[in-house]
Amino acid sequence: MVTSTSDSTAGWYSNPAARSWRTEPVRLDMREFHNSLPGYAPTPLTPLPEAAAILKVGAVFVKDESQRLGLPAFKILGASYAISRALSARLGAPGVAYSLDELRKRLGADSALSLAAATDGNHGRAVAHVANLLGLPATIYVPAEVSRAAMDAIRSEGATLIELSVPYDDVVKYARNATVGDAVLIQDSSWRGYEEIPQWVVDGYDTLFAEIDEQLRSAGIERLDLIVVPSGVGSFAQAALRHYRSTEHTPSVLSVEPDTASSVTTSLRAGRITPVSTADTVMTGLNCGTVSELAWPILLAGLDASVTVTDSEALAAVHDLASHGVDSGPCGASTLAGARAVLIDPDRRAELGITDDAVVVLLSTEGRAANPKAP
Known part of the structure; x- marks a missing residue:
């Protein structure tokens, strides 16, 4: 060695x-x-x-x-748990982490919800993977320095991938501003006013x-x-x-x-x-x-x-x-x-x-x- x-x-x-x-x-x-x-x-x-x-x-x-x-x-441990907590809360059950099977039943086929994340690779793929399991659309934002293979892996999960020619911290800011309405941002970094979902990621x-x-x-x-x-x-x-x-x-x-x-x-x-x-x-x-x-x-x-x-x-x-x-x-x-x-x-x-x-x-x-x- x-x-x-x-x-x-x-x-x-x-x-x-x-x-x-x-x-x-x-x-x-x-x-x-x-x-x-x-x-x-x-x-x-x-x-x-x-x-x-x-x-x-x-x-x-x-x-x-x-x-x-x-x-x-390992990122799917945090992403999956945070997604469950965030969607369970949207469905009127704060404090609950529904299983993915239960979430699919409660969301139904016509849910307007979607997921989003900024990533330099693994976290975004994990969010996209769980979204795919739930039948929800996902938008994943990445800096241009992320490898083509990593981007392709995110796309393989059915996500929309948006490549930005800025550093990772600026990608996070872009995703933060772009995620509105029925889109739920699942981020593993926090800022003032956005602490609950990152804490659920850590908990996972x-x-x-x-x-x-x-x-x-x-x-x-x-x-x-x-x-x-x-x-x-x-x-x-x-x-x-x-x-x-x-x-x-x-x-x-x-x-x-x-x-x-x-x-x-x-x-x-x-x-x-x-x-x-x-x-x-x-x-x-x-x-x-x-x-x-x-x-x-x-x-x-x-x-x-x-x-x-x-x-x-x-x-x-x-x-x-x-x-x-x-x-x-x-x-x-x-x-x-x-x-x-x-x-x-x-x-x-x-x-x-x-x-x-x-x-x-x-x-x-x-x-x-x-x-x-x-x-």
């Missing part, structure tokens, strides 16, 4: 007080809803003993999201973390010392913190993002949301310039550390994971690259309190099919 690391001080942030912060437990059972979806099954938690040896920890596992409910990424991700807890227990492991999460707008890291900061024994949470789109790290270092200019990256799904307002206070209070990685480091991790039978695209493999950048550095490792017997989980959020930029 390649063991290169990022050297830039600007690409690192840590908060020693984060592990003492606590939030309320997630009280809803999102797995009950996901269990109702066709083809639901927990995704694999795969041990990587070779990585554990190189990183000098007790165990490394990777949560492999290359096949999740028929799509090559909790199923993934509940699966990890069960899988570790099934393997006879009763501890988790570090979980490594890829970050775009920060919503997935927010979900990890909501799950793991609501218990007495909590792991360190490390966020990883591209060095060309370091919105989380830059904002944390500044102590406020600080939009950044982004550049092209193979980590397309993480190419976001502004942290979600909903995620921000949780990241600021509870995130142990954030690190940036380069494209070459992410691609090296893609190939290394593939050599051990794990299908991971650059966004997912960024967590292995981030773990290297931190755990091989004695000072960063010490800041996180990682010992030689530590248990580490890497979240691989996509397969290579989700991102054709990975060679």
